[in-house]
Amino acid sequence: MLEPLVTNQSRVGISEIEAQYITGSLLKHVPFVTPKHTNEDVLIVFDEGPDLTSLAVTEQGKPVGLINRNIFLGGMTKPYRRELYARKSCVAFMDKEPLIIEQSVSIQTLSLQAAETSGKILNDGFIIIDNTGNYLGLGTGQDLVKVISYLQAEKNRLVMESIHYASIIQKSFLRASKEDMDSVLKDYFMHWEPRDKVGGDYYFCRKFEDGFFFALIDCTGHGVPGAFMTLIMASFLDHILTADNRKNPALALSMMNRKVKSALGQTGKCDGDFHQEKTIESPGEEHSDDGMDTAFCWFSTQNNQLVYAGAKTSLFYIIPGSHEANVLEPDRKGVGYVDTAIDYTWTNKELALSPGMCIYLTTDGVIDQIGGPKHIAFGKKRFTDTLLENHGKPMAEQKTLLLQGFYDYQGKQKRRDDVTLAGFRL
Numbered sequence: 001m002l003e004p005l006v007t008n009q010s011r012v013g014i015s016e017i018e019a020q021y022i023t024g025s026l027l028k029h030v031p032f033v034t035p036k037h038t039n040e041d042v043l044i045v046f047d048e049g050p051d052l053t054s055l056a057v058t059e060q061g062k063p064v065g066l067i068n069r070n071i072f073l074g075g076m077t078k079p080y081r082r083e084l085y086a087r088k089s090c091v092a093f094m095d096k097e098p099l100i101i102e103q104s105v106s107i108q109t110l111s112l113q114a115a116e117t118s119g120k121i122l123n124d125g126f127i128i129i130d131n132t133g134n135y136l137g138l139g140t141g142q143d144l145v146k147v148i149s150y151l152q153a154e155k156n157r158l159v160m161e162s163i164h165y166a167s168i169i170q171k172s173f174l175r176a177s178k179e180d181m182d183s184v185l186k187d188y189f190m191h192w193e194p195r196d197k198v199g200g201d202y203y204f205c206r207k208f209e210d211g212f213f214f215a216l217i218d219c220t221g222h223g224v225p226g227a228f229m230t231l232i233m234a235s236f237l238d239h240i241l242t243a244d245n246r247k248n249p250a251l252a253l254s255m256m257n258r259k260v261k262s263a264l265g266q267t268g269k270c271d272g273d274f275h276q277e278k279t280i281e282s283p284g285e286e287h288s289d290d291g292m293d294t295a296f297c298w299f300s301t302q303n304n305q306l307v308y309a310g311a312k313t314s315l316f317y318i319i320p321g322s323h324e325a326n327v328l329e330p331d332r333k334g335v336g337y338v339d340t341a342i343d344y345t346w347t348n349k350e351l352a353l354s355p356g357m358c359i360y361l362t363t364d365g366v367i368d369q370i371g372g373p374k375h376i377a378f379g380k381k382r383f384t385d386t387l388l389e390n391h392g393k394p395m396a397e398q399k400t401l402l403l404q405g406f407y408d409y410q411g412k413q414k415r416r417d418d419v420t421l422a423g424f425r426l
Contacts, residue, residue, distance in 0.1 A: 021147050023110050024103035026139035027128050032056040033090055035064070039076060040086040042067060042093075054125045054138060057094050061134045063127045065094035070123070099126040103136060111148055114141070163197045163224060170198050170227050173234050177205040181424075184212045184299075188424030189399035199418035200226020201363050204237055206246075211300040213246045214422075216313060218363040220290040222418050233292055236260065249296035249309035250346040253335060256292075257344060260336030264288050267342055291336030295361050299353070299426075306351040306359070311335045313361070316384060318391045320356035325384035325391075357426045358391045365417035371409040378409055387423075395423050 031045055033055060046052055046069055055072075057065040072093045076082050085092055099121050101110055114121045122141035130136055174192065181190060184207045192201060200219035205212060215237065219229035236259045237252075245251045261267045266288060293312040300307070308315050310330025317326050328349050333340045362383065369378045386405050390398045402421065 021107045023101045023105045026143045027137045030138045042090045058135045063135045066098035068124045167198045180205045180207040185424045187395045189395045191421040193419040196223040198227035201418040201420040202230035210302045214297045216361040217294045219292045250348040253346040257335045289338045291334045304353045309346045316360040318358045325388045361422045363420045365419040371413045
C-alpha cells in the first residue's frame with residue numbers, strides 16, 4: 001500500500017504525495033459473488049480466503065452490496081440458520097448501502113465520506129469502482145487509516161521543515177544587531193527566546209559614529225504569524241533610520257506607525273481623540289489589526305544622553321549606588337494598530353547617562369507570565385526587585401539569575417508568550 005519510493009521522498013511536497021494516494025492506490029483485487037450465488041457459496045469463498053474481511057455482491061458487473069465476514073459467519077452459525085439459509089441467495093446477509101467509491105477519488109474526499117458512515121468501513125471496508133461504475137475490488141478501513149496517518153505525518157514534517165527554515169531566516173536578521181551590540185557594549189546580555197520555534201519578538205541595534213540606536217519589539221502574536229510581522233518591522237525600521245530621525249525615537253515611531261498602517265490596510269478606524277480616515281471596504285472582507293509594542297532608544301556617546309520613546313514598553317534603569325529601580329513609562333498606544341491614529345505622536349523622554357548605569361528592557365512575555373503559588377502574573381514589581389537585587393553583578397550573571405527566577409516562577413504553567421530581555425551597563 002505505502003510504496004517505499006513515495007515514503008522515502010522527503011523533499012516532495014504534500015500535494016505531490018497526496019496525488020500518489022487516490023482511492024485506487026488502496027485497491028485489493030478480491031473475489032465477488034452475485035445474487036445468484038447462495039450463502040453456501042459464500043461460506044466456501046470465505047473458507048478458501050481466511051484473510052477476506054468482506055465480499056462484494058455485484059449484478060452485471062455493478063456492485064449492489066457488501067457481505068461482512070464476521071456478520072455473515074455469526075448469522076450462519078446460529079441454530080438452524082445454515083439449514084434455513086444455506087441454499088438461499090446471499091443477499092440475505094448483504095449490506096445494501098455500502099460505501100462505493102470511484103478509484104480516482106482523492107484520499108481526503110474518501111476519508112470525509114468514510115467519516116459519515118459512523119465507522120462502518122473500519123469493519124466492512126469499501127467497494128472501489130472504475131469511472132463507468134464497474135466493480136474493481138475492495139479497500140480496507142485499516143489501509144485507509146494507515147494512509148491518512150502517513151499523509152498527516154508528512155504534512156507535519158513539511159510544516160516543521162518550513163518553520164525550521166523560517167527560524168534560520170529570522171535569526172539571520174538578528175545577526176547584524178548582535179554584532180553591533182558586541183561592538184558598542186562591553187557588559188551586556190541579550191536573551192531572545194521564542195515561545196515556539198519562531199516568534200514575534202525582535203531586537204534591533206545599529207551603531208553610528210556618535211552613538212547607537214536600539215529597539216526592543218514585540219509584534220502581534222507569536223509563532224509563524226508573529227515571525228512574519230518581525231520581518232516586516234525589521235525591513236521598515238532599517239529604512240527609516242536616517243541621520244535626522246535616529247536621534248528622535250518618537251518621530252521614528254510615528255514613521256513606523258504610518259508605514260505599518262498603510263502596508264496592512266489598517267487606516268480605516270482610529271481613536272475618538274483623532275480624526276477618522278475613511279476607506280472603502282468590500283463586503284465580507286477580512287481586516288487585520290496587527291502592530292507592535294516597542295521601545296526605541298537613541299544612546300548618544302557624544303552627549304552621554306539617552307532619548308527614549310515607548311509604545312506600551314517600559315525602560316528600566318538603575319543608577320549606581322541607588323536603592324531603587326527607576327522606570328521611563330511609555331505612551332499607551334501600540335504602533336500600527338487599528339485604534340492608533342495614523343497621525344499619532346509619541347513622546348520623547350531624555351535621561352542623562354552616567355558610568356555604571358544599568359539599562360533594562362523586556363517584552364511582556366516576562367511581565368505577564370502566569371506562575372507562582374497564586375497563579376498570577378510575574379509582574380513589574382517582581383521583575384524590578386530581581387534587577388535591584390542583582391544589578392551590581394556582571395550582566396551575564398544577572399541574566400542567569402533573572403531567567404532562573406523567571407523559570408522557577410513559571411513552574412509547570414504553560415508559556416504564554418515569547419520572552420526577550422536586554423540589559424547593559426554603560
